Amino acid sequence: MHRVRVRVVEDALDANTTIAQANRADFDRAGVKVVNLMSAPGAGKTALLERVVVALDGVRVGVLEDDVQGSYDADRLASLHVPVTQINTDPGFGGECHLDANMVRSAIPALPLEEIDLLIVENVGNLVCPAEFHIGEDARVMVCSVTEGEDKPLKYPLMFRTCELVVVNKIDLLPHLDISVERLVANVQAVHPG
Amino acid sequence: MHRVRVRVVEDALDANTTIAQANRADFDRAGVKVVNLMSAPGAGKTALLERVVVALDGVRVGVLEDDVQGSYDADRLASLHVPVTQINTDPGFGGECHLDANMVRSAIPALPLEEIDLLIVENVGNLVCPAEFHIGEDARVMVCSVTEGEDKPLKYPLMFRTCELVVVNKIDLLPHLDISVERLVANVQAVHPG
Numbered sequence: 459m460h461r462v463r464v465r466v467v468e469d470a471l472d473a474n475t476t477i478a479q480a481n482r483a484d485f486d487r488a489g490v491k492v493v494n495l496m497s498a499p500g501a502g503k504t505a506l507l508e509r510v511v512v513a514l515d516g517v518r519v520g521v522l523e524d525d526v527q528g529s530y531d532a533d534r535l536a537s538l539h540v541p542v543t544q545i546n547t548d549p550g551f552g553g554e555c556h557l558d559a560n561m562v563r564s565a566i567p568a569l570p571l572e573e574i575d576l577l578i579v580e581n582v583g584n585l586v587c588p589a590e591f592h593i594g595e596d597a598r599v600m601v602c603s604v605t606e607g608e609d610k611p612l613k614y615p616l617m618f619r620t621c622e623l624v625v626v627n628k629i630d631l632l633p634h635l636d637i638s639v640e641r642l643v644a645n646v647q648a649v650h651p652g
Numbered sequence: 653m654h655r656v657r658v659r660v661v662e663d664a665l666d667a668n669t670t671i672a673q674a675n676r677a678d679f680d681r682a683g684v685k686v687v688n689l690m691s692a693p694g695a696g697k698t699a700l701l702e703r704v705v706v707a708l709d710g711v712r713v714g715v716l717e718d719d720v721q722g723s724y725d726a727d728r729l730a731s732l733h734v735p736v737t738q739i740n741t742d743p744g745f746g747g748e749c750h751l752d753a754n755m756v757r758s759a760i761p762a763l764p765l766e767e768i769d770l771l772i773v774e775n776v777g778n779l780v781c782p783a784e785f786h787i788g789e790d791a792r793v794m795v796c797s798v799t800e801g802e803d804k805p806l807k808y809p810l811m812f813r814t815c816e817l818v819v820v821n822k823i824d825l826l827p828h829l830d831i832s833v834e835r836l837v838a839n840v841q842a843v844h845p846g
Contacts, residue, residue, distance in 0.1 A: 467760070487707050498694060499692040526808060528806050585777065587781075603694070606695075612722050613719055613722055613723075
């Protein structure tokens with residue numbers, strides 16, 4: 459039983475890669491760079507986006523928001539006058555825990571690709587499955603809050619290994635935590651040297 | 653393509669329920685109560701366990717630890733002289749993001765059921781899939797850290813709806829956060845009245 463399920467997932471990953479390549483070709487044709495933004499729930503992806511969207515003066519940014527349910531983050535970002543498209547992954551039994559290439563593909567017609575230079579895709583808050591599914595992105599960025607502890611790279615290595623950039627967040631809380639950023643960074647280096 | 657995947661998952665959930673009932677029958681026969689402990693990554697499940705295991709004087713506690721990779725939490729708990737069994741869900745392509753009934757079933761022969769009254773199963777840190785898979789537990793408990801924000805019940809409703817108890821953690825950080833426990837509790841009530 460368990461082996462059958464794993465095979466299904468591997469087939470799904472093969473199909474996902476093919477669709478991700480088609481997405482990437484569409485984004486390249488439109489001259490749009492795509493960032494896949496991932497983290498655990500509540501690490502601060504949306505708060506980071508709110509700052510980045512304002513700071514990126516001269517770059518036309520669009521956002522694709524993905525949540526199991528609701529449009530709370532999309533509403534926050536839309537108030538900044540950035541084009542935001544919402545995907546909900548809830549198919550009726552509790553919600554998909556990640557974005558896959560096919561979900562992004564079905565959102566492409568709704569994206570204003572001619573009006574943006576950079577598309578930031580905010581994935582579902584999860585450190586496991588989003589790392590397995592490429593969506594056609596140019597780069598992967600993850601947000602890691604210091605409140606989650608120093609051990610997350612060791613426990614969720616694939617996520618840290620597949621990202622080009624790890625943003626360490628909520629460092630203003632460090633004086634109140636028994637957490638060392640040096641040990642956190644050393645653990646990132648352990649699973650993703652360089 | 654997408655519809656086929658959903659059907660596969662629903663079949664898997666049916667099979668999971670059957671195996672969960674078999675697990676529950678085994679636990680009942682042994683007179684062991686089982687708690688399924690869930691949360692986002694780094695919310696403090698293991699830290700809570702370290703306290704609970706010591707505080708539950710007179711109750712013989714065992715722990716089943718589940719992680720994608722490694723045995724960091726199991727090592728922390730074993731030092732408290734509690735029987736700990738480790739499951740790793742990593743099947744080679746990034747790790748399962750949750751425990752299912754079959755994984756727990758395969759661990760049962762390794763559990764010292766005759767020597768414990770209460771088995772606490774620490775699930776993978778994830779707010780989506782663990783909520784969908786019953787493992788044969790008597791109760792579900794989740795840990796929600798205030799550092800994750802007030803909106804988590806609205807964004808991951810199934811998790812909050814299927815738990816008998818939500819433990820609000822890291823409240824010592826409240827003076828340094830723009831977070832209201834009242835609004836968090838109101839959001840829990842909105843998705844799980846009572």
